[in-house]
Amino acid sequence: MKQIIEWLKRLPVIWKLMISVTLLFLILFATYNFAQYMVLKYWMLNQEQDTLHVMMSQVQDYLEDLPVKGESLQSAETNAYLKNILADNQMIRLLDKDGREQMLATNEFNPLWIKPLPSTIDSLEDVRYGEDHILIYRAPVVINKETGTIEIATNLETFDHFNTTLLWVMVIGFLLAVCMSAISGWAIARQFLRPVKMLALTIQNVKQNGLQERVEHIENGDELSQLAGLFNELMDQLEVSFRQQKQFVDDASHELRTPITILEGHLHLLDRWGKNDPIILEESLQAALQEARRLKGLIQGLLSLSQAESSVIAHSMEPIEIELFMTQQLQRMENVYPQFTFRMNIESKGRRVRIHPLHLEQLLFIFIENAVKYSGGHHEIDIHCYEEKSTLYLSIQDYGIGIPASEIPHVFDRFYRVDRARSREIEGTGLGLAIAQNLIQHYDGEIALTSVEDEGTCVVLSFPTMPL
Incomplete structure (x- = not known):
């Protein structure tokens, strides 16, 4: 058993799926066929038994009325009646109380197959004589105040033949169903694993050819x-x-x-x-x-x-009251750059944002430092803070040399500096905006930048606000 389990484990997934589907159909179809066969078999057997009960009632009534009619057991009328109600492969026999045969009527049935047996109660017996399957019904009867026994027997040859035929039909159907389930299981498994094979092939191609490989588009719409x-x-x-x-x-x-x-x-x-x-x-x-x-x-x-x-912020986020924080930062900027005039307008009083203070301070320093560096001869910087639709906006506007329109899409690239010849005398590494962009993304924020040459640059930071 362990060897079989180990063998199954080593099989490819497509074979495992096919075997699983086949076994499932096999169990379901076998259960259904067995139940159907047993139901039909016992239903037909009950029909044969009911037929014998009806015949027994008719024979009992007829024989018990014979003294009144004045007929004998050996009369032509009695034999004709019994012959008339007999079907193929049946027998009717009358026994006295000692088991001696008093009357016999058969239709393609050998009475030697059944041993005469008197009975005082109704009984139904299912016996076999060689290859023949016989159903015997015995019941007591009173004729001319004499007690006897009526035996009605029927050979279930037709019943057995039908059951055998039905069994073979179900077996053949079962085998066909197993084959069809194996084929359908293979087809389903192959279709199911096609995207997986494509994915595995693409991964192999990635190892050999590089990261440009992709899985072909699959329009199944499934997982x-x-x-x-x-x-x-x-x-x-x-x-x-x-x-x-x-x-x-x-x-x-x-x-x-x-x-x-x-x-x-x-x-x-x-x-x-x-x-x-x-x-x-x-x-x-x-x-x-x-x-x-x-x-x-x-x-x-x-x-x-x-x-x-880094995808993990080392510092925990803290709620910051923006008005107090910006006021403190403005004082620091005025001390660091005394030759500049900072004009600040805060409309969102009492609003808070969830960000670590050091990170917000770093963002402000990056953009204010850039505003100072590229201010040219204009030493005014406007800072505006306002709120719209649960979003806090923080804009920093300078009136310096500005950025050419063709350069704006690249200013957030690492080491990128606008017109290196113009900024050769201005210290910098070209990393500040790249740092700011990556930092603000961790707080679900955004950066918008607009600029006009020789007129200035405006940077707008946006953060989701916290409820009061």
């Missing part, structure tokens, strides 16, 4: 079709993620190579001529310090971006 769709969506996300990762590595390598090359150049310069030349020494040290600060900023930006892209 397997949904699974194929989800797999394709997952592969799309993975392909985008790997492409972004490759781009990130390329950009990070490029950005890190520049300060490292500059540092290496100045160190070689110091090693050759700067040891005894104060001017070269001072110039190289300042350049090295500047590039070290740039490296530090890049590394911090990469760490912040990695944390922002």
Whole structure:
């Protein structure tokens, strides 16, 4: 039994499904056929028994009336009557109280098959004589005040032949049903597993050919079709993620190579001529310090971006009362950038958002720092906070150099800086907006950016608000 179980476990899924379907149909059809056969068999047997009961009643009534009619048991009329009610393969026999035969009428039935047996009660007996199946009905009768026994026997040859034929028909039907269930089980299993095979083939192709492979569209509309769709969506996300990762590595390598090359150049310069030349020494040290600060900023930006892209926020979210928080941040910004004028208008007084204070502070710092960097000669920055339809909007408007329309779709890409020639003198890593976008997505927020060259840029942050 264990070997059979182990063999079944090693079978392909399509064979397991086919065997399961076949066994299910086999059990259901066998149960139905057996029940149907038994019901028909006993119903037909009861019909034969009822026929014998009717015949017995007729014979009893006729024989008990003989003395009144003046007829004898051996009269032609009596023999004609008994012959008339006999069917094929039947016998009627009258016995006295000692079991001696008094009268006999047969129709293709051998009376030697049945031993005469007197009876004082009604009895029904099912016996076999060789290959013959015989049903015997015995009942007492009183004729001329003499007690006797009437025996009526019928050969159930037709009944048995019908049962045998019915059994063979059911067996053949059962075998045909098993074959059909096996074929249908195979077809159903094959159709059911077709999406799974396509999925497995696609995964194998992904291993060999790369992430561009996809499962062909399946229009079944069932769960397997949904699974194929989800797999394709997952592969799309993975392909985008790997492409972004490759781009990130390329950009990070490029950005890190520049300060490292500059540092290496100045160190070689110091090693050759700067040891005894104060001017070269001072110039190289300042350049090295500047590039070290740039490296530090890049590394911090990469760490912040990695944390922002993590699917798990390390800090717990807290409800923030936006008016108090923005007032505190405005004071800090005025201290950090005293040459700038910050105009703040808060309409959503008393409203709260669920976000960690450090993350909201980081978002504000990124956009206000960009507004300061690219303000040009305009030192005014407007901050507006308002609410619409359970959403809190926080806009930051500057009046600086702005962003060209063709550049706006790319400003959230990593290491992307608008017109590198124009921003060469402006410090930055090109990671701030990418960090902000990844960070705000964890709080179900959005960023909208509009800009006009030489007129300024407006950034709008939106967050779902909390009920008061």
